[in-house]
Amino acid sequence: MRKLIVSPSPHIHSVENTQRIMRDVIIALCPSLLVSIYFFGFSAIKLALVGVASCVAVEYVIQKYILKTQVTINDYTAALTGLLLALNLPPSSPGWMILIGSIVAIGVAKMTFGGLGQNIFNPALVGRVFLLVSFPVLMTDWSVPASWFREGVDAATGATPLALIKEGLSNGLTIEQIMAANPEISYVHMLFTKIGGSVGEVSALALILGFVYLLVRRVIKPTIPLSIIGTIFVVSGIFWLANPAQFTDPIFNILTGGVLLGAIFMATDYVTSPMSTTGQIIFGVGIGLLTVLIRYFGAYPEGVSFAILIMNMVVPLLNKYCKPARFGKEVKNGK
Amino acid sequence: MKTFKIGGVHPNDSKISKDCAIEDFPVLEKAYLSMAQHLGAPAEPIVQKGDKVKVGQLIAKPSGFVSANIHSSVSGTVAAVEPYADLAGNPVMHVIIDVEGDEWEESIDRTPDIVREIKLSKEEIIKKIQECGIVGLGGASFPTHIKLTPPPGKVAEYLLINGAECEPFLTSDYRLMLEQPEQVLIGAKIMMKALDVTKCRFGVEENKPEAIAKLKTYAAQYPEIEIVPLKKKYPQGGEKQLIEALTGRRVPSMGLPIDAGAVVQNCGTALAVYEAVQKNKPLFEGIVTVTGNCSEQQRNFRLRAGTPIINLLDAIGRIPKDAAKVISGGPMMGKAVSNLLAATVKSSSAILMLTEEETKRKPESNCIRCGKCIDACPMGLEPYLLVRYSRNGMYDELEENKIYDCIECGCCLFSCPAYIPLLDHIRASKAEVMKIMRSRPKK
Ligand code: SF4
Ligand code: SF4
Numbered sequence: 021m022r023k024l025i026v027s028p029s030p031h032i033h034s035v036e037n038t039q040r041i042m043r044d045v046i047i048a049l050c051p052s053l054l055v056s057i058y059f060f061g062f063s064a065i066k067l068a069l070v071g072v073a074s075c076v077a078v079e080y081v082i083q084k085y086i087l088k089t090q091v092t093i094n095d096y097t098a099a100l101t102g103l104l105l106a107l108n109l110p111p112s113s114p115g116w117m118i119l120i121g122s123i124v125a126i127g128v129a130k131m132t133f134g135g136l137g138q139n140i141f142n143p144a145l146v147g148r149v150f151l152l153v154s155f156p157v158l159m160t161d162w163s164v165p166a167s168w169f170r171e172g173v174d175a176a177t178g179a180t181p182l183a184l185i186k187e188g189l190s191n192g193l194t195i196e197q198i199m200a201a202n203p204e205i206s207y208v209h210m211l212f213t214k215i216g217g218s219v220g221e222v223s224a225l226a227l228i229l230g231f232v233y234l235l236v237r238r239v240i241k242p243t244i245p246l247s248i249i250g251t252i253f254v255v256s257g258i259f260w261l262a263n264p265a266q267f268t269d270p271i272f273n274i275l276t277g278g279v280l281l282g283a284i285f286m287a288t289d290y291v292t293s294p295m296s297t298t299g300q301i302i303f304g305v306g307i308g309l310l311t312v313l314i315r316y317f318g319a320y321p322e323g324v325s326f327a328i329l330i331m332n333m334v335v336p337l338l339n340k341y342c343k344p345a346r347f348g349k350e351v352k353n354g355k
Numbered sequence: 356m357k358t359f360k361i362g363g364v365h366p367n368d369s370k371i372s373k374d375c376a377i378e379d380f381p382v383l384e385k386a387y388l389s390m391a392q393h394l395g396a397p398a399e400p401i402v403q404k405g406d407k408v409k410v411g412q413l414i415a416k417p418s419g420f421v422s423a424n425i426h427s428s429v430s431g432t433v434a435a436v437e438p439y440a441d442l443a444g445n446p447v448m449h450v451i452i453d454v455e456g457d458e459w460e461e462s463i464d465r466t467p468d469i470v471r472e473i474k475l476s477k478e479e480i481i482k483k484i485q486e487c488g489i490v491g492l493g494g495a496s497f498p499t500h501i502k503l504t505p506p507p508g509k510v511a512e513y514l515l516i517n518g519a520e521c522e523p524f525l526t527s528d529y530r531l532m533l534e535q536p537e538q539v540l541i542g543a544k545i546m547m548k549a550l551d552v553t554k555c556r557f558g559v560e561e562n563k564p565e566a567i568a569k570l571k572t573y574a575a576q577y578p579e580i581e582i583v584p585l586k587k588k589y590p591q592g593g594e595k596q597l598i599e600a601l602t603g604r605r606v607p608s609m610g611l612p613i614d615a616g617a618v619v620q621n622c623g624t625a626l627a628v629y630e631a632v633q634k635n636k637p638l639f640e641g642i643v644t645v646t647g648n649c650s651e652q653q654r655n656f657r658l659r660a661g662t663p664i665i666n667l668l669d670a671i672g673r674i675p676k677d678a679a680k681v682i683s684g685g686p687m688m689g690k691a692v693s694n695l696l697a698a699t700v701k702s703s704s705a706i707l708m709l710t711e712e713e714t715k716r717k718p719e720s721n722c723i724r725c726g727k728c729i730d731a732c733p734m735g736l737e738p739y740l741l742v743r744y745s746r747n748g749m750y751d752e753l754e755e756n757k758i759y760d761c762i763e764c765g766c767c768l769f770s771c772p773a774y775i776p777l778l779d780h781i782r783a784s785k786a787e788v789m790k791i792m793r794s795r796p797k798k
Contacts, residue, residue, distance in 0.1 A: 024679065024680055024681055024691070024692065024693055024695075025679050025680040025691065025711070025714060025715065026443075026680070026691040026692075026693045027680075027691065027714075027716055028691065028778070028779055028782070029686075029687060029688050029689060029690070029691075029763075029765050029778070030686065030687045030688070030765030030766075030768055030769050030778065031680060031682055031686040031687070031689065031691065031707075031709060031714050032366060032367075032523070032686040032687070032709070032713060032714060032769065033716070033717075033768070033769055033774070034364065034366070034769055034770055036727065036770060036771075036772040037717065037772045037773075037774065038720055038723055038772045038773055040772070041723075041725070041772055092720065092721075095720065097723075135721060136720075136721045136723060137721040137722045137723050137724055137773075138721070241730075290723045290724050290725040290726070291723055291724050295724060295726040295729055295737065295739070296726070296729065296737075343737070344361075344729050344732075344735050344736075344737065345361065345735050346608065346734065346735035346736070346757060346760070347361055347595065347605060347608070347733065347734045347735045347760065348595065348605045348606050348607045348608045348610065348734075348760070349605070349607050349608060
């Protein structure tokens with residue numbers, strides 16, 4: 021008689037697998053990538069390619085030759101880290117810099133913790149922050165490289181809107197005066213293609229499109245992004261109402277400085293975000309709060325990366341104390 | 356539309372046998388009747404080699420409080436009373452009968468007439484159900500008379516009938532509701548009388564609109580029985596989930612349905628109760644779906660207990676070449692069959708064939724902490740955490756995290772993108788934790 025498979029129940033599995041999820045996230049990033057290629061041309065392509073290739077290569081080398089374990093590059097997680105890292109860098113970043121970022125992201129932030137699923141910090145953000153601290157000048161050089169696609173279109177602003185505001189405020193100007201002096205800081209520009217900033221945050225609309233795709237494919241739940249964005253909106257709204265001359269308005273805060281990129285793609289990283297819904301809300305609110313505080317009172321004009329990394333540290337604690345709602349209350353002894 | 360609130364998954368429906376009417380499966384040459392057809396202690400044979408038996412004759416008696424009578428499903432001569440391998444190849448005492456003709460006990464009413472009037476009293480009903488060896492047909496095979504006798508101090512308020520059939524592929528309950536709706540409803544009425552309850556809710560998932568319509572038509576005569584359409588979601592048919600879906604109440608952790616004032620019975624059981632009480636027919640046959648995407652034929656049979664699975668599959672044209680797994684029951688909670696010579700039992704509901712592609716588990720990779728197992732768990736547990744503790748034998752932590760609440764529905768493993776065998780680990784350590792809990796002195 022033939023030999024039958026006898027593994028225990030359940031005998032069927034959903035279509036879900038790690039590779040498919042990671043591929044979906046990469047697909048969700050494509051609109052943003054396309055917009056930035058349109059906007060920054062070859063340098064965006066170069067950054068994305070170098071980012072992906074170097075992260076995959078670093079993971080391969082470490083797994084194959086140093087740890088001598090199974091190579092897992094085909095789960096696409098390394099590729100995704102590379103792409104996210106690239107999208108978080110200024111368009112003019114040199115290739116060697118993203119290579120260093122990749123080594124830090126995969127080698128330090130992921131592999132030393134034990135590989136996929138074990139790391140505490142979001143690898144791409146660790147890579148980015150490492151570069152920000154090590155190469156502050158290159159990392160804040162927002163000049164726009166020439167693009168072959170975009171002749172005739174206005175060149176983008178050299179500085180990010182947040183940096184312009186920070187600078188203006190420190191020169192004693194009010195928000196109104198800064199806005200008047202920089203007409204390119206407009207919501208329309210932010211929504212579509214024309215804000216200065218890192219490769220991935222050129223167009224808010226493209227990021228939102230990716231968000232919708234992730235929701236439809238059930239890759240992520242809206243809990244974390246919405247609690248981050250909601251918190252930023254409310255907290256910056258309070259400051260803005262209190263003093264509109266000194267503080268930027270809530271919509272401005274949401275559309276700039278990588279909030280959308282961070283909230284949708286970085287903070288929702290499974291490994292480094294909490295598991296339960298309550299935990300996720302606390303996590304999101306924490307990120308939102310820290311972002312606004314860093315922006316208004318910190319040294320850096322933006323703060324999303326730092327806010328996410330700080331909240332990453334709290335995740336083990338949130339997982340420990342925020343349990344999902346159990347089914348049915350405990351019956352008391354003797355009852 | 357109503358459903359349970361926490362967790363659950365949506366596997367593909369796959370009800371490909373839904374339009375196949377119930378057919379009587381022919382009686383074969385030999386019947387192999389297991390003495391372990393119910394939850395609890397196996398029954399003790401009361402026949403010997405050489406004895407003549409009729410269809411419906413008592414051949415084994417209960418051997419403990421939780422146990423049940425077993426009746427012959429065929430007529431003929433007892434060929435042997437000896438151990439015979441079950442689904443997993445473990446030897447279990449069987450009564451093996453050489454079939455001669457098809458002679459039924461005279462007391463059984465074999466006419467198709469529907470008997471509506473319930474003559475027996477509450478006590479007589481329960482006694483009859485016990486005599487006829489009725490067990491739950493929804494999966495656990497718990498003796499029905501015990502469920503219909505709430506422990507002292509507990510009062511049943513609702514009788515809930517489970518017509519959810521939330522497992523993919525299974526259509527036996529569906530065909531039953533469609534073809535014998537009135538008998539099922541009378542069965543429910545009988546159980547209401549036995550339990551002394553005035554409220555009965557009958558849950559059917561929305562993917563069976565024909566069954567809902569049919570039952571609603573007949574239920575017009577029985578206003579105490581409310582037919583409730585439920586949203587399609589697995590494991591709706593789980594007792595605790597069904598109670599929440601139908602009454603909004605939650606059975607407490609470690610509690611029984613009766614703690615929420617409910618008694619749940621499967622719709623197949625309702626038919627068995629009808630046949631026992633109104634027609635004097637013991638439980639020795641039931642509806643069994645034979646199906647699978649790889650199988651050319653899909654069938655719903657009225658099948659006598661004791662039919663070897665291999666014969667059943669042969670009858671529909673041999674087992675397909677690419678069938679790699681044969682399952683007794685549904686794809687989420689059924690048991691894998693390793694021994695095709697094993698015989699069906701009175702509570703068998705389906706024989707399902709899956710191909711390697713459909714069923715083969717992919718290699719396990721690292722947990723990516725996606726939380727999908729948590730979102731899927733209908734008991735609000737954290738499967739990933741239970742597995743982490745299981746791997747390290749941390750039984751205290753497992754108990755704190757309520758591993759004993761796991762209903763082994765398989766939603767966690769079904770959803771895990773890393774293919775971590777969550778339920779395998781949880782099942783093993785749950786058994787261990789339960790053992791530890793039982794070993795503690797009672798206060
Ligand atoms: S579903 Fe699997 S990968 Fe996701 S958290 Fe649970 S165990 Fe980990
Ligand atoms: S098998 Fe247990 S742990 Fe897994 S989803 Fe079902 S109840 Fe939860």
